Amino acid sequence: MSNAFDFPGGIHPPERKQRSNQATLIDAPLPGRVTLPLQQHSGQPATPxxxxxxxxKVGSVIAQREGMISSHLHASISGTVREVSTTQIIIDSDGQDEWNRLPSIDWQRAAPNALFERLNESGIVGLGGAGFPTHIKARVVERHTIHTLVINAAECEPYITADDLTLRHYASDVLEGAQIIAKLCGAQHIVIGIEDNKPEAIEALRQAIQKSQPITVELKVISTRYPSGGERQLIKRLLDLNVPSxxxxxxVGVLCHNPGTLLAILHAVRDGQPLVSRVVTLTGEAISQPGNRWVRLGTSIKELLEQVGLDHTALHQVIQGGPMMGAPLLTLDTPVTKLTNCLIAATIVELPPAPVESPCIRCGECESVCPVSLLPQQLHWYARANDDAKMERYHLFDCxxxxxxSYVCPSHIPLVVDYREAKSRIRLQRIETAKAEYAKHRFEFRQARLAREEAEKQARKEARKSQQRRTPTSAVASSEKVDLRGLRIAHAAAKASVKKAEKTLARVAQEDPKQPLDDLEMQLATAQENLKAAESQLAQAKEQQAASAPSQSEESS
Structure with a gap:
């Protein structure tokens, strides 16, 4: 086992992976109908x-990305479009499974722009749960210097074994997908972080690493502890780097991707296959045939679970995701999406309802297990008191x-629920504040433009008077210099506004995939327009100054 650094806290819940990691990875039956939501990613919903x-056909584009952070959506079966609404598209299968693939790309010889565009047109998003568009994440090199690509194969949450089975069957392909991303982001080092409870996947990786090229790959096996799969926690354990608050x-020069995403990237580049299916863990004691399946997006969850022996009489709840961070489904009449990595059909004995909440006894257990070294107890009190200022001071958004x-709380307080609600409230406040700031910026920019136009008008008037009196135009030149300096300041401010808007948009989209981004995208577009206008005005002012310099020299002589 490789030496590893460490993060604070963490817990050891029952793993419960044995039920789903014993069977081989197979294809689920082709669905007769698929329902494809337009919102299967961070950012804006796709437009039909x-x-x-x-x-x-399979792979046909049925909805296009909308805005900066969004993703294309493709048909996952061949057939006829039955319904198109503002939220979803329904397709009836013709049973033929005919494909519409993109041309294959030799990624080692292809230009980066061709690879960026392929990721964009393939509709790939992060398959680890966040759903952030991969074509946007790959362009991180435009704003940061990346030295290490981390393959996050920890899969630390109980029940889920999708990445485990993916690596057992496609280790070489996952590493090739990692080589593509490393090429795009400029990483010189690839590190795989995997927990020691996946011996077969570890062995498959060791064999694949011997053939991997051109960038060397390092495998680091870490002890099993939840939540080692968190990006910050894994980066700390593997590289001893601390992502700033x-x-x-x-x-810190690191990019993280999970195995499923890297496999989808290779399929898109090498095989011309858009993201139309994914590996889903089907588990829980209310089904008789647990395991992992390749499932077409849009497949009915109810039909999928019934195919693996769902016992409706024993079923208590179905959780999408893991038991720690997943969410119970209110209805089974919902489809598999790009974000569905696991479905747990649990009995009431297996995952019983949470006991009734009781008052906090200040035991400090929550603080001892927090992997980010926060003070959950204080955050809980401030969340219930709606004291947002103190919640931010105590680094709520690092949670x-x-x-x-919540897992260790003896009072059974739903702490994470409190934090989510507080985050949502504060994010909305931030968006409103940002909107006010951009409105102020637009007003100030307009005022500066009007002042510049008035100054130019006065300068032309003075120039005409000076020409009539045949006197030097030093006063005009002086005003132009002052105006040029002001335009440079305005250009720098506009450039800073664009960078701030881009960073805010990327952070919010990754923190909360379901957060509406309409206002932030509008603010970014406005900032970009202001920057273009400032660049144009500055260029014109420089040309005017250059043109006036010879005439001033002649008059002085």
Missing amino acids: CVAPGDTV GGLPAD IECGAC
């Missing part, structure tokens, strides 16, 4: 580009919502 009655892994604090 098909109509009822249209014939589609409020920052991203890219701030990764892992649920470790």
